[in-house]
Amino acid sequence: xxxxxxxxxxxxxxxxxxxxxxxxxxxxxxxxxxxxxxxxxxxxxxxxxxxxxxxxxxxxxxxxxxxxxxxxxxxxxxxxxxxxxxxxxxxxxxxxxxxxxxxxxxxxxxxxxxxxxxxxxxxxxxxxxxxxxxxxxxxxxxxxxxxxxxxxxxxxxxxxxxxxxx
Numbered sequence: 001x002x003x004x005x006x007x008x009x010x011x012x013x014x015x016x017x018x019x020x021x022x023x024x025x026x027x028x029x030x031x032x033x034x035x036x037x038x039x040x041x042x043x044x045x046x047x048x049x050x051x052x053x054x055x056x057x058x059x060x061x062x063x064x065x066x067x068x069x070x071x072x073x074x075x076x077x078x079x080x081x082x083x084x085x086x087x088x089x090x091x092x093x094x095x096x097x098x099x100x101x102x103x104x105x106x107x108x109x110x111x112x113x114x115x116x117x118x119x120x121x122x123x124x125x126x127x128x129x130x131x132x133x134x135x136x137x138x139x140x141x142x143x144x145x146x147x148x149x150x151x152x153x154x155x156x157x158x159x160x161x162x163x164x165x166x
Contacts, residue, residue, distance in 0.1 A: 009040055016044045026158040027098045029131055045097070045158055086149050086161040093140060093163045095156045099130035103152040111152075113163070117145045125163050128156060139165065 027045035103111040112124050119139040128135045143165035
């Protein structure tokens with residue numbers, strides 16, 4: 001890579017960061033192809049302010065939970081009234097990117113997890129599709145799935161809580 005290309009890439013990344021801030025976005029991802037075996041993949045992200053994220057998640061999570069399994073979701077919620085904000089739960093697994101949630105490897109396949117499932121560290125909890133790439137979200141530690149906060153096919157933001165492990 002020449003110095004001119006490097007300088008152009010740095011300017012390009014700075015421009016992406018400015019777009020991120022100017023349009024109040026949480027993440028941008030771009031792939032720039034130079035030649036057959038030469039490309040630049042750039043992902044610029046920032047964590048949104050906590051006071052803005054929490055109210056959106058509180059409104060989005062119950063709507064997403066209402067349709068998949070109301071009986072399974074109704075019992076865990078009253079059991080932990082001190083954890084009204086799922087993002088503040090110490091067992092929360094958050095989304096590392098913006099994308100679409102898939103609970104199974106392919107349509108018709110069994111879900112990776114359900115409430116009560118015991119998982120080992122590194123087991124796939126779900127998939128986040130971002131820019132036609134399937135990103136497996138691994139369990140950060142061993143535990144039991146206490147709550148699933150997202151619905152299959154739902155859109156998810158960067159940093160949004162997906163699953164609560166205990």
